[in-house]
Amino acid sequence: MKRKRKELPETRPPGAPEDPWSAFAAIAADKPPGRIRRGLRAVWRAVVHEYALAAYISAVLAIGLTWPTLRYPLHTLPQDLGDPSRQAWQVSWLGHVLRTNPVKLWQSNAYFPNGNSFAYGDSLLGYAAFGLVGDGPAAAVLRYNILFVLAHALLLFGAYALVRQLGARPTGAAVAAAAFAYAPWRLAQEGHLDIVSAGAIPLALALLARGHGWSMRYGFRPERRRAGWAALGWLVATWQLSLGFSLGLPFAYVLGGIVLFLLMAVPVRRLRRRRREQRQKKEQTGKEQAGKEPAAVPETGAETGPTTKPAAGTKTEPAAASETGAKAGPATTPEVKAKTEPVATSEAEAKAGPATTPEVKAKADSVTPEAEANVSPATTPGAGAKTEPATTSDAGAEGGPVIASQTGTKPAEAGSQADKADEAVGAAETKPATDDPAASGPGRAEPGEEAAEKQQAVARDGVPSGLEIRKERPAGTKTAVDEAAKGPVGKAKPAGPTKTGTETGKAETGSTETSEAGEADKPALKKGKRRVGKTRPKKTGTGARRPRRESRAVLGWRLLVTNILGVLFFLGVGAAIAIPYLRAPDSPTRGEEIDFFSPPLRSLLIAPAESRIWGAAHVTPRASLGWPAEMSLLPGFVLYALALTGLLFSIWRWRQRLVLVLALAAAVILTLGTNFFGGRWTYLPLFGHFPASFDLRISGRLTLWTTLLLAILAAGAIDEFVRRIEHFAAQRTPPWPSPWLRLATLIPLLLVVLEGWNATAHPVAPAQPAALRTVGGPVLVLPTAALSDQTVQLWTTSRYQQVTNGGGIVAAAKQEELRQKVASFPDLASIQYLRDNGVGTVLLIRSEVVGTPWEQAGDLPVDALGIRREDLPDAVVFRLN
Template sequence: MAATGAGAGVGAGAGAGAGAGVGAGAVSAAEPGWRRFLTWGKRLLRKRQTPIPTTTESGMPIVAVVIQGADAPVRLKEPLPSERPADVPQDPWAAFAAATERGPGRIRLGLRAFMSAFVHEYALVTYAALVVAVVMTWPTLQYPLHTLPQDLGDPARQAWQIAWSGHILLTDPVKLWQANAFYAEPNSFAFGDSLLGYAPFGMIGEGPLAATLRYNILFVLAHALLLIGAYALVRQLGAGRTGSAVAAVAFAFAPWRLAQEGHLDIISAGGIPLALAMLARGHGWSLRRGYRRDRRNVGWAALGWLVAAWQVSLGFSLGLPFLGVLGLILIVLLIWAPIRWLRRPAERPVLGWRLLVTDLLGPLIVVGIGALIAVPYFKTGGTSTATSEIRFFSPPLRSLLIGPAESRIWGAPHEVARSSLSWPAEMSLLPGFVLYALALAGLAFSIWTLRQRLLLLLGLAATIVLALGTNFFDGRWTYLPLFGHLPASLAVRIPGRLMLWTTLLLAVLAAGAVAEFVRRAEHLAEQRIPPWPGPWLRLATFVPFALVLVEGWNATAHPVVPAQPAAMRTVTNPMLVLPTSDLTDQMIMLWSTSRFQPIANGAGGFATARQAELRRNVAGFPDVASIEYLRSEGVNTVLLLRDYVPGTSWEQAGDIPVDALGISREDLDDAVLFRLNQPPNTQQPGGGLPPIDPNLPPNQPTLPPLPGSSTTPTFPAQPGTQPSLPNQPTFFLSQR
């Protein structure tokens, strides 16, 4: 019983105490295992833990590790200070430590950027374009002071145009459109393509030699710009380097363009693809990759509009179609941007306000410059023969397969075919058989999508229809509504020059085929060991480039420019230079670039009726009628060039006595100078008075006309000059 009582006591007393002890200390052994586990966990959570310091009093980090079974991490070692105290010698091992490299300064960074610009892709393209342009236009720069490409007609006149614009903008800009030629017709500079964009070059140098050198340099640079512009456009569209190079050469040296080597305004088309490339890059658009919002660049877009304005300032024969293309692009942009804004809210804004402002101001600047230049052209007005000229110059469909005489490859083989054309110089429109083949391959084998190829094919058909002029349904729904109502002075009367756009679209298709061939060649090379293309595979990718380059090989003549007569540098009064004709007047305009004295001579499509009347009225000079006519026109000086009058009606004009005519004559080394407002000098050689028949009317010439004389004088036979062709319209020399 005692035991039991003790047990009871333990159970009652010690049990209570044990119960209390369990609440405060150890776990009762009588509890189940899972309950003991939960009780120990709760006690461990309630236990307060002292935070372990991580840094010393000086702020240095403490290195410590956690050892299994220990209540707290064990601190191993306090790290050494990062800086030695001032009174301690320098650590010798510091010499072996890695030193912090000092970044380059602003000057070094600027030099790096400057030097890297010389090896950029487009810098290399520029170098290559200059070299290729010099080689493909050779021998233009062999004698740049003394020869002109193709002939002595339009190149001489256009060299004068550049010289005049540069000269007058420096001396008297208000009189820009009142040229020294065609005296005294108003707005005598508003005809054809003014090449006003080249005026800054015309400010350098003076005289015919400088004008000839300037023209030849610009001629080569224009070809280089064709290469650069076409390469940049096709590259921006998404083609590779090889495909872009093939497209650039095919565009710049297409055989049909060789027939235009005498027209700097037509050769100067490189600004068109260059402006399109800049605009596409500025808007982040690529034909292969579509619109990429992160690739937008306002600077490139602004440059694109400025280049477009410069291209329009060169002339309207290419500028007006280019304005139409820019207008179509703006219409597409106005339709596409709102649709994308509605369909893809996450990509808003689509263009951004900066790009919108650029796209608003850019077209206004382009159109404004074009309108300012066009004002004097509309004052001059057109002729009633504008539509008939368009019909005359409209080429047949077969002309797309006929090469020009200036092509070294196709000139001789296509001679018979060219003879069937009414005007071969403007109707030999072959863009190249190699280009045709590559473009045809590009319709089935290309990096462009099927939809893109179909759109390119549709655009190609449209440009061909426009290039045919009135030979496609009489042009009633194509060329005439677009250009037939414009003044003839705007020089849009030759539809064949729209082959520029046909060639560009063919080049894009060809680039797609070449780029796909290169892509597959690279993929094939990746399967080899080592994984790079062999020499034969590399060579195969350049075969299209070589073929296109060879097909653009020229046989252009480079006739020698006749020396300027000394009298053209001394006489400053309004004068007429004899002989006068369409061809000789263009050379006389070039000779006048020393003094820019007013001259009644002029050719190139401006005031053709007035110039024809002038030549008829002075055919008998010197006589009373011609002298009175010249005085009524304000011309008081006549310069007769002895070396160029044989075979013309003025062959004996330098030997006829003039005392009875009330004028004076001065014999110079290479010319005879007649002064119509100065009385004759009796001391002059040959000043004797001839017998006068009193029965002759006042306006009858004192001597009968010479047998066999002609009223259409031309230069003596010079290499490269073009003789007058029979059965051609009277305006042919203005546009060959």
């Protein structure tokens, strides 16, 4: 037979020397990571952060959806050679003037001899840092193309950050951002960098909302306030204003509305809080005074006082009421109002609400003198009835009406039964009222939806939710409270440490009911109403501190100072930029231009020609528009469908959806310009009085706000769809639909991106004539026209010599006068006109004059005109002096 192996002891016997091999088995403590490792971890977390990933995806998607912009970035420009050439010159001029003479910022080299000529259109001041790198037309074209792609990336990233801050999930925010950044109407604006550069608008709103701790889904959360984010938001908003007034001024109106809302909301919120606190203080003072009034004294001569409710886990004294009971308020029972009788109650049943049973009435009459001597009488001030001794649980005085005991014990035994009642509170609330499984009733705790429905039914009947009325139990049945209530009579134990009202409220009900210890909650409980909503944390007891008022306010002092400085900085920069714009020449036909460019309502359903999906299909309706390039304002049919779904199926609340719809209606009305009742009460009062240099004559560009509001509505629908899919997948075992259903959530994103697929032309920019790298100014370059002059401005980025050429709409009247005066050049009249304006040189580009009035100007004799001509390989130079 095999002998069983003796097991070795796991521990050494007492007094034995230490095992020398234990040193090899000791585990050394982990060494904390050093600075380099912590730094690498921080960098890695930043690289894989959600917003870092959003930035990467935004850049990649911008390159793909603007292709072929970066295919030949040194030679081509998106859409046309007009405004892109002029805006490429603007960014180059900003870098040149900052390096040489910043004082001459607004005195550009074009439009000679006009002053403040750099204010003839949106200035793009925010891109000045990019102009510091590189010189010449090729560098200007490359710089413009890079900024063009980055502007699209910022559109996507800014909209994503805003919708995420409002409370949407990543999928909903991605769909909203793509719909905002690549809406079909934006394809018609690809030649205007100032209009494409609108991504700072949603980004600034997101930063301001983050700094104020506000989201549309969760409201204001003071603990999330950060003055630094708010300051960054004001800086980004100011940067957006510096890019141009065509989008900056409407954005300023939106920010002004937000500031006015805060100016009204903060005082109203504080006034309401102050009134609520005064009302609560007044009610508390009244209760304290009522508790100090002399109570009815029974025959034993004992002085009565209102009972109080200790926290869970404390022991009640049968002979005297708690000292804090006078502060908490009197205990009121239906039995006291009718006929005050000595009633024995337990703490667990005192939390359940008023209940009158035949068993209590029968046993209440059998009160003995000995019982009266052993109990402390409880009074109900103001009840209007004669009070007699009654032993009540302290919980009834603070949490609500006192509930009569259903156990059938005599009043003399109540003092000792309360000793152990608090230890069985949890068992009494969860254990059925009877051991019989077939028994049911309100006293029985039911799990799940049945318990919730029963609590709602009790709340509708006038009893606080979470408090259940016990029915009469069959004889012989016992509960945990009945077992705990047994013990020696007359022994009083000291009360244990009390808990806060929030903790006792959770221990009593186990639901989302608010604290029962708060003084403001008592009137609601006495009236039988349920306080619904978030619990207000309120510490009580010795050494507890109340939260500072700043944490409960909408704005703290840091955030208030940040907002004041941010508003002043925003207004100061805007006013400084506006000064040269106010000095620029105005257009006498500004009102007619606003009428002409105001789009009809049907334009919101018409896509531009640059849309690869809808461009060819909308040729006929687009031809009915007065100016299709500025009136094709389709935000996207997929976006329309998602936003319409979001009205009925969304994570946003109904009132939030209503506000979004009202804001959407206002945005559409402003977009229509003078086509909505002449614009007398809408567009014209807001934008009609600004000069032409502010470039606010095209109301259709306000469709940006229409698209943003539609995108927010669409995000609500997508987010609700994702939430329901996740819930449905979680119910499956195993969750097999999850991967496929998650892929289904990307279908709206693909459809939105597909609608933004462009067919934008990318013409090749003309090469710079060699003569412009040698000739000085002031010079007139021929031929001159509204479109070709913008290309001339681009050519001057090598030497920045003064030229009379210049495109755009601000100085259109003066430039047209110049072209009429020099149409017959070279002749005496045109030469004298140029001399009077300080022009000493005329440069004729031979490759550009075909089909223009100056086609033969390079071959005419000039000896009798008093000027000199120089023939160059690609141009002719006329010296007027």
